[in-house]
Amino acid sequence: GENVEQHPSTLSVQEGDSAVIKCTYSDSASNYFPWYKQELGKGPQLIIDIRSNVGEKKDQRIAVTLNKTAKHFSLHITETQPEDSAVYFCAALNPRERDSNYQLIWGAGTKLIIKP
Amino acid sequence: DGGITQSPKYLFRKEGQNVTLSCEQNLNHDAMYWYRQDPGQGLRLIYYSQIVNDFQKGDIAEGYSVSREKKESFPLTVTSAQKNPTAFYLCASSISPGTGWNEQFFGPGTRLTVL
Numbered sequence: 731g732e733n734v735e736q737h738p739s740t741l742s743v744q745e746g747d748s749a750v751i752k753c754t755y756s757d758s759a760s761n762y763f764p765w766y767k768q769e770l771g772k773g774p775q776l777i778i779d780i781r782s783n784v785g786e787k788k789d790q791r792i793a794v795t796l797n798k799t800a801k802h803f804s805l806h807i808t809e810t811q812p813e814d815s816a817v818y819f820c821a822a823l824n825p826r827e828r829d830s831n832y833q834l835i836w837g838a839g840t841k842l843i844i845k846p
Numbered sequence: 847d848g849g850i851t852q853s854p855k856y857l858f859r860k861e862g863q864n865v866t867l868s869c870e871q872n873l874n875h876d877a878m879y880w881y882r883q884d885p886g887q888g889l890r891l892i893y894y895s896q897i898v899n900d901f902q903k904g905d906i907a908e909g910y911s912v913s914r915e916k917k918e919s920f921p922l923t924v925t926s927a928q929k930n931p932t933a934f935y936l937c938a939s940s941i942s943p944g945t946g947w948n949e950q951f952f953g954p955g956t957r958l959t960v961l
Contacts, residue, residue, distance in 0.1 A: 734888065762947055773850075773936050773952025774889075781947075819888060823947070831902070834950070836888030 732757040732824035736837030744845050749810055751840045753820035754802040762823035763803045764834070765794060769816045777818075778805070807842075815844045849873065850953035852937050857958045859924075859931070867922045867956045869937035876942045878920035879950065882906060883934040892935075895920055896942075924958065932960045 761782040766774035820837040881889040891904030895914040909928025940948040
């Protein structure tokens with residue numbers, strides 16, 4: 731089955747600098763890659779996503795890139811601010827082996843710390 | 847206000863007891879999901895439901911049970927058969943299961959501790 735690896739587990743950057751979080755996946759059948767942000771004591775919230783027919787997507791300070799050949803995708807946050815501090819999860823949508831449905835396979839998460 | 851609510855926020859249980867976690871949504875979503883979150887790990891799917899009166903096992907369904915009698919409700923029971931139940935439990939919903947493209951909306955979670 732699909733496996734998603736996420737790095738680093740913790741990332742500390744100076745306010746105003748950029749942050750990059752990387753994920754790799756194993757199954758080339760995966761076709762949708764969302765990124766979620768989880769603030770302390772809350773559930774994850776979608777911040778950006780990308781489909782396999784697109785190489786890059788940008789939304790203000792946040793961007794995601796996808797390299798299908800290498801099977802990796804990355805989250806880029808520019809001009810980081812204190813409110814960007816959170817845990818970020820990547821995921822890959824993969825067809826389930828046992829039935830015809832799809833399932834999100836999640837990375838282990840990256841704790842992003844923005845230093846003032 | 848539209849959204850997903852989970853209750854309680856914190857739950858303590860003695861070993862050997864069953865406990866039920868509540869999840870309610872007023873987003874009119876067809877699909878609902880239960881995930882388990884452990885430190886240093888990603889979310890793992892316990893059960894999901896695409897429609898009322900139907901649900902499917904996820905990757906770690908052993909020791910858990912669910913029901914989907916109403917569209918807006920998807921309670922999860924953690925039974926005494928679950929060997930390591932202490933974890934953070936997240937409920938989510940999406941518009942329709944379809945191909946899975948749809949955004950999943952999460953509740954605030956329930957932290958279960960077995961004493």
